[in-house]
Amino acid sequence: MYNILVCDDEKEIADAIELYLQREGFNILKANDGKEALDIIDKNVIHLVILDIMMPKLNGIETAKKIREDKSIPIIILSAKSEDYDKILGLNIGADDYMTKPFNPLELVARVNSQIRRYTKLGAITRDGNDGKNIFKTGELVINDDTKEVIVDGKNVKLTPTEYNILKFLTKNKGKVYSIEQIYENIWEDEAYGAENIIAVHIRHIREKIEINPKEPKYLKVIWGIGYKVENLD
């Protein structure tokens, strides 16, 4: 049983989050402001914190900083502030994820699960693999080329062979940007498979399968007008 601290001055929001996460089997503790949150973290074993930014007494940014002084538990910021600036600030001071309000409950649950898995089973997957020769990995995305398995946040993801090849190619060359044409040439080599347009569609599908929010992908990113890349998260 994992303990999740939900910190929001809007009581109803905290209650709703509690309802969603309880269904997933988490134990929820609630705080109304940053000070209270720090108190609870001191007295309990907490596995993840969901933090609002605009709160009385101690705001979310300050609270996150305080938490980071001695703890490495995952922090998800959940705020009505949606400016790029706020997101960058939040992630820079040590938050692991940033979600904007109003949020999609399913997405929140997925992100919580992802963070919890990463936090509690860090490195577990690599132990499963063989010598790691045919394992391609970035962050929590692992591709085992021997078993043709794709695992994201510890969960197996089913991809079509084409999708698998595209993802494998990009993960193998993580961090590098490839245009549609380059991907096409690399996947099909000299085969005349058909319209290369289809690559963009495949990538959209891969994102839908491996990303929590396909519009804000974590792994497979669209570099508009230039190409695609798998983010190097290691």
Next chain:
Amino acid sequence: MSNTFKSGIKIACYITLPILIIVLILAIANVSYVYSQGQIKENEEFKDSQSFTDTYENYISLMFNRVINEYDKSWEDKQEDVDINGQKGMIIYVSEEYINFKFLIIDKNNNIAYTNLEHTMNTDSIEKIKEFLRINSSNIYWNYEEGLVSTNISKLTLENIKYKNFFEEIEDKNISYFSGINNELIISDNIKLQNIMFNVSKNFYTPSIVAIPISSILIIMVIVIGARFIGLRDENGKVILNWLDRQVLFLALLIISIIFSIGVMFFSAIASNDYVIMFIFGFIGSIIIYLSGVLLLETLVKRIKARTLIKNTIIYKFYKWLRDGTSKTLNRINKTYKIVIYFICFVIANLILLQFNDIGILLIIALWIFVIYKVNNSAIQFYEIKDALQEIYNGNVEVYLNEENYKGDLKEVSRYVNDIAGGFSNAISEQLKSERMKTELITNVSHDIKTPLTSIINYVDLLEKENIDNENIKKYLEIIDNKSQKLKKLTEDLVEASKASSGNIKLNIERINLDELIKQEIGEFEDKFNKIGLTTILDIKDKNIYINADGRYIARVLDNIFSNISKYALENSRVYIDVNRQNDEIVVIFKNISKEKLNISEEELMQRFVRGDESRNTEGSGLGLSISESLTKLQGGEFKINIDGDLFKVILVFKEA
């Protein structure tokens, strides 16, 4: 440095200066005196000095002339019945007692002896007088008797004087001449003065030689230092000028020279015989002359420091009066005729100058160069102003003309240009400011809306997950869900629209491959399009078409366009995307067939909150087109829409990179 301190130093300089000047004058006087004496030798005595010799010689002849030729013998004190060379004669005591030169002149032809000694018991006979002279004038004496000169003055021996007029006269008249200088110089006369000067010169010659250069250098130094502290400045840094400094230079110089003349007048009064009066007058005269010098130095230095030395002269004032007068007269003449008058003057000047030969030609060339220079200058200024106006016309209001660079009417014009540019610039910055404030307001309000909205959305979602049998409740919940999602989208779009329209967005411009971009975007929408049977037909001739844009925002624009197509396009129709190069521009045209009748103009459609369907029952905020247009403009492109019956076109124009 405080003004008191400066004044202190200045006054110290003015006190030191006269002392140094006196030292210099004395030193120069001393040295020149020594030189006039023909270089005093180391062991030379007073009696052998040139000036003494001259004076003594002068006395000999002067006294001789007086006693023999001038005196009224009856008037003088006499001692009669004295023995002169064994004959009866008399001694006359002439009243020339007030000199240190004592004499006894014996006229043997007339048996009369003359002396300037006092008539006492000790001088009532020739022998006594001789004795007196011998004792009293033993240091310096000169005697002549029967063709023989006995003297201890080296320059007055017989050898030296035998051809001089006075001596020949003495010889002719059978005269015996006994003379000498008092051993004690009890009387203040020429001799005593010369003796003092001789001793002073002799003793102070070396110091004087040294003092001349040293005191000269010191005087220059003191003047330079003093000059540095002349001209106090007020709190504004302006030199404080007194009455004299404010006068025209000529008048100031006149006043100073009058003061100087008064000082000189005092000196000329020195001709008096009274030493006290001489001293007082000399002293006052020196002070006045010195004062005039100080005044001259002060006023010149202050004028230089205040930069009025030239401006405050009669010639400059006259020149200014002439210049201002001319320009005033010209100003009164209608400006239109000014240029005509200039031209006529120019022609007349040419005609006049033609009357002179070589110089005239040279002057004409100079005149032409001057006129061409002036005309060219005006033309340059005119075109500068024109360029500035063009800049403003093109929208660059950050234009500034330096008014100092322009003359006459153009100066005025340049000021107007600056004012107009400034006005525009202000208006624009005001507008930007208000736009920014509007954006801030919208952003803040949207934060405040989002918090309750979050609860609404979440609890509607939670309600929907409850087991509800009542179909109506389910239907109502769906509506609430739908509308709250719309509200969410609206708040987000509102912030984006206000940011995009106020330009409050940081762009990260890159070289974007249009082919790649459009294919990526098609990929994103492929599934949606497939669902309603839309087929995309991309017509792009060249895969290497690049534009400069921010990938994220250009994608946002395409996203809006495709999203609109997916909402409003007729099912099972085709969507055409044509990419063309027109000159240096890239034109992208998106064409689709609207499923609803578009009875609305392009302009109306571009307005915020206007949507293609009047019933407003589709999703969307109505801000999409407006956001797209603003974002495209921000990235330097053009966003146009075109409605032709049911054919709906979006046209994007970008410069090719």
